Amino acid sequence: MCKLYLDDFHVGQKFGSDRLRVDSDRIKAFAAEFDPQPFRLDDEAAKGSFFGGLAASGWHTAALTMRLIVTSDFKPAGGVIGKSNEISWKKPVRPGDELRIESEVMEVRPSKSRPEQGTIKVCTTTFNQNDDPVQVLVANLVVPRRPEGSHHAHGE
Amino acid sequence: MCKLYLDDFHVGQKFGSDRLRVDSDRIKAFAAEFDPQPFRLDDEAAKGSFFGGLAASGWHTAALTMRLIVTSDFKPAGGVIGKSNEISWKKPVRPGDELRIESEVMEVRPSKSRPEQGTIKVCTTTFNQNDDPVQVLVANLVVPRRPEGSHHAHGE
Numbered sequence: 001m002c003k004l005y006l007d008d009f010h011v012g013q014k015f016g017s018d019r020l021r022v023d024s025d026r027i028k029a030f031a032a033e034f035d036p037q038p039f040r041l042d043d044e045a046a047k048g049s050f051f052g053g054l055a056a057s058g059w060h061t062a063a064l065t066m067r068l069i070v071t072s073d074f075k076p077a078g079g080v081i082g083k084s085n086e087i088s089w090k091k092p093v094r095p096g097d098e099l100r101i102e103s104e105v106m107e108v109r110p111s112k113s114r115p116e117q118g119t120i121k122v123c124t125t126t127f128n129q130n131d132d133p134v135q136v137l138v139a140n141l142v143v144p145r146r147p148e149g150s151h152h153a154h155g156e
Numbered sequence: 157m158c159k160l161y162l163d164d165f166h167v168g169q170k171f172g173s174d175r176l177r178v179d180s181d182r183i184k185a186f187a188a189e190f191d192p193q194p195f196r197l198d199d200e201a202a203k204g205s206f207f208g209g210l211a212a213s214g215w216h217t218a219a220l221t222m223r224l225i226v227t228s229d230f231k232p233a234g235g236v237i238g239k240s241n242e243i244s245w246k247k248p249v250r251p252g253d254e255l256r257i258e259s260e261v262m263e264v265r266p267s268k269s270r271p272e273q274g275t276i277k278v279c280t281t282t283f284n285q286n287d288d289p290v291q292v293l294v295a296n297l298v299v300p301r302r303p304e305g306s307h308h309a310h311g312e
Binding site: 030033034035036037039049050057058059060062063064066067070071078079080081082083084085086087088089142 | 190195205
């Protein structure tokens with residue numbers, strides 16, 4: 001897969017991903033390490049909670065989304081390197097859910113102060129197997145410009 | 157520790173945390189699961205990257221911050237339940253760093269449509285052992301209002 005420079009991105013460009021299944025054990029293991037609230041760790045406690053049953057930590061959904069982004073065809077040269085994000089959770093992620101993403105480039109901005117790089121704004125929606133959005137992430141990513149004299153991607 | 161209802165929060169209220177150490181093995185293990193980019197997994201690849209050395213995934217920092225929040229004295233009744241967030245990374249988190257947080261309540265808003273709950277906006281800055289901010293998180297959290305007739309916190 002080609003590495004993409006700032007010059008290779010354009011508004012409206014889209015990227016998809018494979019699916020990734022989330023199971024109950026991983027939901028509880030992530031929560032034990034990072035979000036140890038009783039309703040994340042125990043099925044009975046979860047039933048009486050805001051979520052009405054076991055649901056993945058939002059930060060687990062965010063981390064799984066990062067995996068889906070990094071393993072997709074979205075391959076900025078230099079890596080997927082975030083500066084700032086807006087993230088919102090739309091629906092609980094339940095044991096057995098299968099997540100996938102759809103990403104769309106919203107802005108491409110060369111840097112004024114650093115001519116060798118720029119920023120792209122990418123909106124990534126994470127869907128479950130019923131095509132319900134579970135998370136929306138708007139990320140500002142640092143992307144290098146194509147070095148002068150190097151070849152364009154895709155043989156252009 | 158008391159559980160805090162919406163009525164117990166006010167603008168300017170602050171919460172701190174203990175410290176949590178991040179080591180190289182956990183940085184690589186988190187990355188292997190959620191952010192498998194070569195510069196997150198391998199010291200040599202990291203040296204030639206944007207970060208100039210191994211650095212934790214931003215989502216790892218976010219997850220560690222959640223742990224620091226959940227295990228602090230910040231205890232909303234019903235749990236720490238986020239709806240939407242703005243998150244930005246200020247500085248790489250390196251192996252051996254010790255993280256802690258400072259949280260401050262920025263807004264307290266009763267819900268118009270759901271009188272039994274409201275939203276608080278909380279700014280959480282994550283610092284390393286040198287007191288450099290490594291992450292700033294502005295989170296909107298759902299918090300229940302105190303049930304009518306129940307006792308106030310702190311015997312007020």
